[in-house]
Amino acid sequence: MSTPQRRYDLPCTETPSAWYNIVADLPKPPPPPLDPRTGQPAGPELLAPIFPMALLQQEMSAEKWIDIPGAIIEAYNLYRPSPLIRATALEKALDTPARIYYKYEGVSPAGSHKPNTSIAQAYYNKQEGVTRISTETGAGQWGSALAYACSIFGIECMVYMVKVSFHQKPYRRSMMSTWGAECIPSPSNTTEVGRKILAEDPDCPGSLGIAISEALEDAVGREDTKYSLGSVLNHVLLHQTVIGLEAQKQMEMAGDEPDVVIGCHGGGSNYAGLVFPYIGDNITKGKDTRIVAVEPQACPTLTKGPLAYDYGDTAKMTPLMQMYTLGSGFIPPGIHAGGLRYHGAAPLTSHCISEGFSEAVAVPQLETFASAITFARSECIIPAPESAHAICAAVREANAAKEAGEERVILFNLSGHGHFDMAAYDAYLAGELTDHEHPEEAIGKSLETLPQVPGA
Amino acid sequence: MSTPQRRYDLPCTETPSAWYNIVADLPKPPPPPLDPRTGQPAGPELLAPIFPMALLQQEMSAEKWIDIPGAIIEAYNLYRPSPLIRATALEKALDTPARIYYKYEGVSPAGSHKPNTSIAQAYYNKQEGVTRISTETGAGQWGSALAYACSIFGIECMVYMVKVSFHQKPYRRSMMSTWGAECIPSPSNTTEVGRKILAEDPDCPGSLGIAISEALEDAVGREDTKYSLGSVLNHVLLHQTVIGLEAQKQMEMAGDEPDVVIGCHGGGSNYAGLVFPYIGDNITKGKDTRIVAVEPQACPTLTKGPLAYDYGDTAKMTPLMQMYTLGSGFIPPGIHAGGLRYHGAAPLTSHCISEGFSEAVAVPQLETFASAITFARSECIIPAPESAHAICAAVREANAAKEAGEERVILFNLSGHGHFDMAAYDAYLAGELTDHEHPEEAIGKSLETLPQVPGA
Numbered sequence: 001m002s003t004p005q006r007r008y009d010l011p012c013t014e015t016p017s018a019w020y021n022i023v024a025d026l027p028k029p030p031p032p033p034l035d036p037r038t039g040q041p042a043g044p045e046l047l048a049p050i051f052p053m054a055l056l057q058q059e060m061s062a063e064k065w066i067d068i069p070g071a072i073i074e075a076y077n078l079y080r081p082s083p084l085i086r087a088t089a090l091e092k093a094l095d096t097p098a099r100i101y102y103k104y105e106g107v108s109p110a111g112s113h114k115p116n117t118s119i120a121q122a123y124y125n126k127q128e129g130v131t132r133i134s135t136e137t138g139a140g141q142w143g144s145a146l147a148y149a150c151s152i153f154g155i156e157c158m159v160y161m162v163k164v165s166f167h168q169k170p171y172r173r174s175m176m177s178t179w180g181a182e183c184i185p186s187p188s189n190t191t192e193v194g195r196k197i198l199a200e201d202p203d204c205p206g207s208l209g210i211a212i213s214e215a216l217e218d219a220v221g222r223e224d225t226k227y228s229l230g231s232v233l234n235h236v237l238l239h240q241t242v243i244g245l246e247a248q249k250q251m252e253m254a255g256d257e258p259d260v261v262i263g264c265h266g267g268g269s270n271y272a273g274l275v276f277p278y279i280g281d282n283i284t285k286g287k288d289t290r291i292v293a294v295e296p297q298a299c300p301t302l303t304k305g306p307l308a309y310d311y312g313d314t315a316k317m318t319p320l321m322q323m324y325t326l327g328s329g330f331i332p333p334g335i336h337a338g339g340l341r342y343h344g345a346a347p348l349t350s351h352c353i354s355e356g357f358s359e360a361v362a363v364p365q366l367e368t369f370a371s372a373i374t375f376a377r378s379e380c381i382i383p384a385p386e387s388a389h390a391i392c393a394a395v396r397e398a399n400a401a402k403e404a405g406e407e408r409v410i411l412f413n414l415s416g417h418g419h420f421d422m423a424a425y426d427a428y429l430a431g432e433l434t435d436h437e438h439p440e441e442a443i444g445k446s447l448e449t450l451p452q453v454p455g456a
Numbered sequence: 457m458s459t460p461q462r463r464y465d466l467p468c469t470e471t472p473s474a475w476y477n478i479v480a481d482l483p484k485p486p487p488p489p490l491d492p493r494t495g496q497p498a499g500p501e502l503l504a505p506i507f508p509m510a511l512l513q514q515e516m517s518a519e520k521w522i523d524i525p526g527a528i529i530e531a532y533n534l535y536r537p538s539p540l541i542r543a544t545a546l547e548k549a550l551d552t553p554a555r556i557y558y559k560y561e562g563v564s565p566a567g568s569h570k571p572n573t574s575i576a577q578a579y580y581n582k583q584e585g586v587t588r589i590s591t592e593t594g595a596g597q598w599g600s601a602l603a604y605a606c607s608i609f610g611i612e613c614m615v616y617m618v619k620v621s622f623h624q625k626p627y628r629r630s631m632m633s634t635w636g637a638e639c640i641p642s643p644s645n646t647t648e649v650g651r652k653i654l655a656e657d658p659d660c661p662g663s664l665g666i667a668i669s670e671a672l673e674d675a676v677g678r679e680d681t682k683y684s685l686g687s688v689l690n691h692v693l694l695h696q697t698v699i700g701l702e703a704q705k706q707m708e709m710a711g712d713e714p715d716v717v718i719g720c721h722g723g724g725s726n727y728a729g730l731v732f733p734y735i736g737d738n739i740t741k742g743k744d745t746r747i748v749a750v751e752p753q754a755c756p757t758l759t760k761g762p763l764a765y766d767y768g769d770t771a772k773m774t775p776l777m778q779m780y781t782l783g784s785g786f787i788p789p790g791i792h793a794g795g796l797r798y799h800g801a802a803p804l805t806s807h808c809i810s811e812g813f814s815e816a817v818a819v820p821q822l823e824t825f826a827s828a829i830t831f832a833r834s835e836c837i838i839p840a841p842e843s844a845h846a847i848c849a850a851v852r853e854a855n856a857a858k859e860a861g862e863e864r865v866i867l868f869n870l871s872g873h874g875h876f877d878m879a880a881y882d883a884y885l886a887g888e889l890t891d892h893e894h895p896e897e898a899i900g901k902s903l904e905t906l907p908q909v910p911g912a
Contacts, residue, residue: 007468007533012461077463078541078836085534089608107563109836111875151833152545171627174878177885178832376634377607380534380565419567419875422630429633 006088008250010081015073020241022276022348023234024064025283030351033319034309039454042319050219050227052128055121058235066238068120075119075152079108080242084250089378091398098401098408099256100394103247103274104381105415110175112384112416113270114145114230117239121228122149132156132225134218136186136211138266139165139338139386140172141416142230147181157181158225160188160214163206165338169420186211193217193315207331208267208342213315220317231267232312232321232346240273243413248277251411258289258411260397264389265293265302265360266339268346270415279357291358293349294393296340296368298436299332301325302353302360304443305345309453312344320453323350327446333436335365336424337385343446361393364435368392369428372418384416385424462544464706466537471529476697478732478804479690480520481739486807489775490765495910498775506675506683508584511577514691522694524576531575531608535564536698540706545834547854554857554864555712556850559703559730560837561871566631568840568872569726570601570686573695577684578605588612588681590674592642592667594722595621595794595842596628597872598686603637613637614681616644616670619662621794625876642667649673649771663787664723664798669771676773687723688768688777688802696729699869704733707867714745714867716853720845721749721758721816722795724802726871735813747814749805750849752824754892755788757781757801758809758816760899765909768800776909779806783902789892791821792880793841799902817849820891824848825884828874840872841880 023029032041044056051059058066068076087100105113125133133155137143143159150157159181166173166185176183186206187194193213197204204210212229219227229236251257261278263271271293281287295302302324310325312318323345326332330343352358372388374395375381383391390412401408418425427433479486488497500512507515514522524532543556561569581589589611593599599615606613615637622629622641632639642662643650647670653660660666668685675683685692707713717734719727727749737743751758758780766781768774779801782788786799808814828844830851831837839847846868857864874881883889 005468005533006530009465009467011465012463074462077461109838148836152836171875171878174882174885175838175875178829178838178878178881179836180833373634377636380604380608380635382565382631382634419627419631422627422634425634426630429630 006086008084008253010246010249012077014249015076015080016068016242016245017073018065018067019238020245020277020280021061021064021066021238022280023062025280026351027283028355030347031322033321033347034453036316036320036451037454039456046319050216052124052130052226054124054127055235058238059233069123072120072123076242081246082107084247084254086254087379090375093374093378094395094398094402096398096402097406098398098410100398101251101254101256101258101411102414103243103411105243105270105413106381106417110141110145110148111419112141112145113240113243113273114142115148116242116273117230117236117269118145118149119152120239122146122153122155125226126153126155130155130226132158132222133228134158134215134225135228135230136160136208136215137230138162138208138341140169140420141339141384143183144172144175145230146228147176147179150181151179158218159183160186160211162186162208162211162338163204164334168423172420186214188214191217205334207314209314209328212313213317216313216317231269232344234348236269237272237276237346237348240269241276243273244275244277247274247411256409259409260290260292262292262294262390262393262410262412264340264386264415265295265345265349266342266386268349270413272346272349274413275358279352282357292393293353293358293360294389295360295362296335296337296389297362297364298335299341300362301343301345303362306447307350307354308450310344310450320451321347323347324353325450326443327449329449330443330446335436336421337389339386340389363389363392365433366435369433371395381414382418383414384418385421387415390414462542464540464709466702466705468533470705471532471536472524472698472701473529474521474523475694476701476733476736477517477520477522477694478736479518481736482807483739484811486803487778489777490909492772492776492907493910495912502775506672508580508586508682510580510583511691514694515689525579528576528579532698537702538563540703540710542710543835546831549830549834550851550854550858552854552858553862554854554866556854556866557707557710557712557714558868558870559699561699561726561869562837562873566597566601566604567875568597568601569696569699569729570598571604572698572729573686573692573725574601574605575608576695578602578609578611581682582609582611586611586682588614588678589684590614590671590681591684591686592616592664592671593686594618594664594797596625596876597795597840599639600628600631601686602684603632603635606637607635614674615639616642616667618642618664618667618794619660620790624879628876642670644670647673661790663770665770665784668769669773672769672773687725688800690804692725693728693732693802693804696725697732699726699729700731700733703730703867712865715865716746716748718748718750718846718849718866718868720796720842720871721751721801721805722798722842724805726869728802728805730869731814735808738813748849749809749814749816750845751816751818752791752793752796752845753818753820754791755782755797756818757799759818762903763806763810764906766800766906772907776907777803779803780809782899783905785905786899786902791892792877793845795842796845819845819848821889822891825889827851837870838874839870840874841877843871846870
């Protein structure tokens with residue numbers, strides 16, 4: 001057939017059979033989480049009340065490959081391997097000599113990469129007899145993904161959804177209900193943390209940090225309930241590496257190798273999922289693929305925050321983790337990329353960036369939506385606003401390649417579709433969106449809340 | 457690998473290279489469309505003002521195979537071949553000895569099977585220099601699909617959307633805007649037909665018949681504009697046969713053969729797309745696969761309407777076509793499966809049913825949504841309410857197999873996802889939906905409007 005190929009599909013049998021643990025390949029190990037009371041490394045016992053043991057073992061593991069159980073692969077196979085697509089139409093629209101590829105994770109029933117870990121987490125919880133899981137969600141991608149996974153394994157699911165997103169994206173809640181989960185806006189009056197925040201500010205739009213605190217309180221307070229996190233932690237990033245492992249095989253099918261690999265970065269999980277196997281090859285095989293993390297200018301954790309020990313949540317219930325952070329009290333502007341509105345970043349992605357294995361860049365909201373429209377009108381998939389940040393950086397790379405008159409092979413992660421974000425597109429097309437100046441003052445103030453590490 | 461396989465994927469290179477034209481295999485040719493002024497068969501000249509010649513040739517063709525141009529295959533390959541999935545989790549939930557498979561068309565960027573024909577139609581219009589296309593849409597699936605296809609080929613797109621759906625599903629319009637199309641609620645005041653209907657009934661909820669009339673008037677009145685229809689016509693059904701052609705290969709991969717093949721039926725295109733290749737095999741290879749069309753009880757065209765010559769639209773602008781019909785003035789209740797709210801049916805599917813090549817069954821709204829929830833909580837994909845009608849019939853077949861204690865292989869078309877139908881799920885879960893009694897009286901009254909064929 002003479003039709004140019006644009007999609008590189010792997011058969012089900014090529015679904016990765018093990019996750020890749022980058023910790024095994026890092027020259028310098030990432031600093032451990034600390035118990036905030038003692039300043040000493042936090043052992044698994046600190047987190048045992050809220051996570052099943054199998055996940056804690058993965059959290060602490062230094063093994064390079066961790067086998068994926070058959071039941072998880074079976075569930076993955078409803079949508080995995082996900083497609084790798086050559087963006088020929090986008091290349092044409094940009095008139096660039098660059099070759100652009102994207103890995104498309106929106107094919108999952110929840111519409112994003114999140115089920116790669118929610119399925120694994122629900123499975124291990126089920127194995128250890130857990131009957132109910134609590135969690136938080138920003139834009140709703142994670143809550144939907146966990147609701148879906150809990151539905152597979154017959155587990156009750158309770159989701160605290162950041163209030164501004166709950167109202168911006170009401171159909172995300174409908175989706176969770178359809179899968180049998182409960183979803184309420186956060187801050188809520190069902191937890192002490194929520195009640196306290198509402199008493200101080202009844203109109204609080206919520207934040208991921210607050211919602212995490214509520215979900216943690218829920219799990220700590222109930223015997224039948226464990227907690228589940230959709231990003232940030234090592235085991236979550238580990239589960240996402242199926243993305244990059246598949247992409248490497250698919251790029252080989254395409255007979256191409258990326259010069260630059262790009263992921264949008266909120267907590268860090270879709271970014272890590274794609275780029276960790278590439279960073280691994282840079283370290284172990286001496287390759288020099290450029291790696292880029294993209295965040296919104298409105299929440300410039302990686303580009304404006306210091307690398308410091310901080311809490312993962314607003315109520316300071318988590319262990320201290322070393323990460324880029326804007327301070328756990330930081331509440332970013334209500335931009336439409338709700339999944340990127342997080343004060344911190346994964347300790348592992350932070351470590352990779354601080355060690356020089358990855359660049360980080362912040363892009364403004366309007367340029368991001370302009371890229372999303374260019375993409376939708378050429379490649380035809382309507383991207384999630386979060387994923388549009390990766391598109392924005394890819395477009396910049398393609399334009400730079402054109403300017404330099406050089407071929408450049410660009411690979412990015414299209415982590416989800418925008419079917420539940422159409423109000424954001426309406427607002428953009430109606431000219432109602434704005435950029436957000438770097439909130440320097442707000443950042444400075446928020447950073448004053450950074451904790452003192454005992455004994456440091 | 458010992459993991460049970462549930463997805464059967466074809467590589468891009470196995471995308472069908474020709475569409476299957478069932479007309480070539482039918483023992484008795486379907487009766488021709490008639491010119492309503494003369495009662496004589498309508499030649500291509502009658503439709504030439506509104507359709508490009510290549511599509512009219514396909515409309516009249518008796519060739520068994522019609523080559524698919526490379527540019528269309530290239531566009532198909534963004535999402536085709538679509539997956540065939542073994543519904544192992546649904547089988548378990550139903551505790552049935554039946555083996556259930558579904559072909560999943562929701563993987564297209566517009567979320568349904570509709571792009572299989574919108575891409576082809578936009579392509580042929582582009583080839584003949586058309587710069588603007590008008591159309592109607594019910595629930596928005598078709599309008600989105602045409603907006604998407606027009607975006608690929610750089611054609612302006614104007615969509616008249618049935619008013620009740622326009623308000624039920626506002627984000628379908630956003631989707632069309634994102635792809636650069638214009639979409640307004642029908643009846644509108646931009647056409648004579650629309651103004652006339654609004655003068656009589658300012659609160660008219662609209663219907664597909666009315667929206668078709670408006671889109672036709674738009675196309676007839678402008679030199680630069682052709683019209684495009686998302687179902688009913690022969691060439692539309694032809695383009696959809698890629699679904700069944702792929703499914704046949706995939707069932708072979710699965711080592712199974714369906715006893716019964718099921719599609720939901722509004723205008724008839726997704727049903728025809730899956731079942732026509734199977735009906736063809738029944739005719740030419742002496743197979744005896746059962747074929748089932750499923751419609752809503754609230755709009756029982758196939759099960760309560762007579763087979764008669766009728767207009768395709770409310771304003772009686774189309775040629776007369778022989779089909780099952782409730783009368784072109786029939787306005788069905790505002791059920792959530794907007795894509796199935798059509799007074800008529802495709803002449804070709806009507807012919808197949810009246811000749812005994814297919815059964816037809818009507819299912820009530822509540823049982824349909826109950827099936828959709830069962831499906832969403834087992835298979836995890838949230839189906840469009842239209843597609844849920846096929847699920848409902850498949851569940852009935854699976855239960856019958858259980859009762860009879862027999863294996864039965866069931867194949868149905870999951871024509872689209874329900875991401876833009878979450879309000880319907882909210883209403884169902886809140887107990888706000890009802891069944892609709894067969895509107896016998898309304899049907900009787902509507903049937904009085906059936907046209908007299910001149911000279912008949």
